Amino acid sequence: MRWNPRLEGMRAYEPGKTIGEVKREFGLERIVKLASNENPFGCSAEVKKFIAESGLETELYPDGYATELREALSDHLGISPRQLLFGGGSDELIVILSRALLSENENTVMPWPSFPQYRHNARIQGTEIREVSLHEDFSHDLDGMLKAIDENTSIVWLCTPNNPTGGIIPHEELKAFIRKVPEHVLVIVDNAYHEFVTDPAYADPLTLVEEFPNVLVLRTFSKAYGLAAFRIGYAVAREEVIAKLDPVRPPFNTNVLGQQAAAFALADQEFIARTRQQNVAGKDQYVRFAEAHGLNCPVSEANFVLLEVKGSADAAAYELLKRGYIVRSGDKLGTPGYLRITVGTQEDNAGLLAALEQVLAHGVPEA
């Protein structure tokens, strides 16, 4: 078979161990998964009620245009319905954007460490990848990114709050950056953790879509809304930008249950406010632990923290796994020596930190 040669050496996304696997492997009863930034509080009770009662017509295709969700979301965001593009998670929107804009003759600029799907998809398109390292304090090197842009750049990716480091790009800096980016470059602001941010230096990046023709914001129902299983993400941009992207979207890319669940979830902003408050309290548990143990824990505005372990993060993650806690090792995410831990319920955070206390007391092996 004649495979696209660019697939040479590429690996599929490696999911973490499933809860069932960990239970069997380590003979454990209860597993706490704090690895994928899912919402530990579930989702809105309205969504659960709808799912229990939905008598869906399973033989019919979904509304490919997601009309009802589109109307609800455009009302909520105060934008035109034609400024929205829906995807099977923002993951699929990254695929659509890459197919629409990246080819062999171009380059794309992105931060590192950041969300790996930007470079994964750029590789498949055969596009030159220009990764610009974050500063030592994990903030975006926006000047470095500007320098990396040239006449052949088609997309510059930004992630705020950034995964896996958690920091935001302050609004004024973001705006000043976009002002300097040439108009032929699409600036994609991946905003998957928008709903968690409380820092006053942050402002809603959607205002930048009004101000600049070449900005696109990515959001998702997977994180704060607690609907990761349903795969609904969306892009917001100028109508002209969305109109160019829409033909690249598979016709029925979001499903019936997901569209309706997202609309119910959107209507329950009280759940989002409660999630945000509980997340602030949860982050604080980690920050206090880090201070007490002299470990670095950079300020996170998302629902995860990076926590230093002063040794091999792979080894520390494995020790936590044995004790029933699934987290991500930063050794694989571009932040060696750190764990990326999803902020869970107060009880699960306390349990994880007690387990980590034991692990640290035994000494974490060198990387």
Ligand SMILES: *Cc1c(COP(=O)(O)O)cnc(C)c1O
């Ligand atoms: C989780 C995440 C996504 C993907 O979320 P979907 O479930 O595909 O909507 C995109 N970008 C970042 C930065 C993420 O952390």
